[in-house]
Structures are given as structure tokens and as C-alpha cells.
Amino acid sequence: MPVNKVLAFEAGLHAFFNAEQKALMDKINATADWNGEIEGQFKAGIEKFKATQTW
Numbered sequence: 001m002p003v004n005k006v007l008a009f010e011a012g013l014h015a016f017f018n019a020e021q022k023a024l025m026d027k028i029n030a031t032a033d034w035n036g037e038i039e040g041q042f043k044a045g046i047e048k049f050k051a052t053q054t055w
Helices: 003-020 022-031 036-052
Strands: none
Touching: 003 022, 003 036, 022 036
């Protein structure tokens, strides 16, 4: 990824997760937990973002 697109990617990813993965984000924020299940869901969300969104 070009360096000049990193900030746009990050902003888009945050917006996507807050809209599309709200339950996951709420769980992470409420428990501060990170485990294999959460990591898998997070990685899947990133892949979905990269496949369906523009930044």
C-alpha cells in the first residue's frame, strides 16, 4: 500500500468496523479481550473491507 493512502485506509477501516462489525468492536472495547476467535473475526473483517470498500 502506498504510504500516502495509509491514513485514508485507517479512517475507512475504522468507519467500516464501527458500522459493519459493531458487535465485535463493542466486545473488544467492553472486555479489552483479544483471543484467537476475536482475531479471526477481525482478520475476516479486514479482508471484507479490502474486498468491498475503497479508500
